[in-house]
Amino acid sequence: MEHNILIIGGNGLVGKTIARILQSRNPDITIFIGGRKGGKTDRDLKIDVTDPASLQIISDKKINLIILSVNDKSDHVLQYAIDHHIDYLDITKPTPDLVKAYNLAGKSDVNSRIVFSSGWMGGIVPGLVNAISKNIHDISDVKLFVYYSVKDLAGESSAHFMAENVSVPFSNYKNDRPVFVRHFLNKETFDFSFGIGKRVACNFDVPDLYILNKVERVPNVNVKMTYSSKFITWLLGGFQYIRLFDILSLKERRAIFSASGNGDQSVFEIVVKNKTGEKKLSLQSTKGQAELTALSAVLHTEELLRNPHENHVYFSHQLHEPQLLLAQLNAYETIHINTPS
Numbered sequence: 500m501e502h503n504i505l506i507i508g509g510n511g512l513v514g515k516t517i518a519r520i521l522q523s524r525n526p527d528i529t530i531f532i533g534g535r536k537g538g539k540t541d542r543d544l545k546i547d548v549t550d551p552a553s554l555q556i557i558s559d560k561k562i563n564l565i566i567l568s569v570n571d572k573s574d575h576v577l578q579y580a581i582d583h584h585i586d587y588l589d590i591t592k593p594t595p596d597l598v599k600a601y602n603l604a605g606k607s608d609v610n611s612r613i614v615f616s617s618g619w620m621g622g623i624v625p626g627l628v629n630a631i632s633k634n635i636h637d638i639s640d641v642k643l644f645v646y647y648s649v650k651d652l653a654g655e656s657s658a659h660f661m662a663e664n665v666s667v668p669f670s671n672y673k674n675d676r677p678v679f680v681r682h683f684l685n686k687e688t689f690d691f692s693f694g695i696g697k698r699v700a701c702n703f704d705v706p707d708l709y710i711l712n713k714v715e716r717v718p719n720v721n722v723k724m725t726y727s728s729k730f731i732t733w734l735l736g737g738f739q740y741i742r743l744f745d746i747l748s749l750k751e752r753r754a755i756f757s758a759s760g761n762g763d764q765s766v767f768e769i770v771v772k773n774k775t776g777e778k779k780l781s782l783q784s785t786k787g788q789a790e791l792t793a794l795s796a797v798l799h800t801e802e803l804l805r806n807p808h809e810n811h812v813y814f815s816h817q818l819h820e821p822q823l824l825l826a827q828l829n830a831y832e833t834i835h836i837n838t839p840s
Contacts, residue, residue, distance in 0.1 A: 508569030621795025650760030
């Protein structure tokens, strides 16, 4: 079967990385790049997610799978994929937009595979939680600790997300109930792996909070992040404490979060608790978060191409056998995973 895959937002950092990894591992597929300005070849498509009329070219090019790596707040691409029975993989949505899109898809007559992969690093965290747990239903508590390097080569979308949402309360979950918190508050010291050591980590919103509680039914879910710069971690917490973000303009907030380096490691740690004790998984991407997010999107894409998953609405971790997902990540040369016994 011919596989025509469209990456919308394919000119951005993550989109380009997806295209590179996907093509190198699957040389026989045809990859199209969608962007607002189009391009010089017949594989560069002029697509604006704010203009539904521009999406007609998706059908004209006989696209089998859409990978969305740009935020489509109005869900025009999702609706087009549903209406035209095209497989769809979205890696971009912050929690509120993800919930809205998931509800839209759930209410629709779906005749393709609609996959939401907007969790941390391409939606792999719930799959890894399952990989280190014998039974997801026995889990009482999941904590995700994120190490973010200010030297990492980061895309524009993550900065814009923080700028737009830093003042908006979000939900952790305690005893199966939402607990509203704010970014960069509620300090907790955690001993990170890969030579990082003990760092103060603070509240951070990722869609895995919603996914682990509402989909996987884990009653207690908490996510905290630390920056490579201890000063920045402290400073952002101070700004939040005095409510400075509430009075800054969106442009000013974007300026705060827009710094991007030339590349550095990205690390996250998963701590899972059940009746028998605690298990931990530590993951390091030596090429940073863009590489890991793109690799995750590629693994989800390959799973859709390889196996006949039914037409349905999925979160991306639901496509995979957890131990196989763990093995695939571990086999990638720039990914290192520790699961101490």
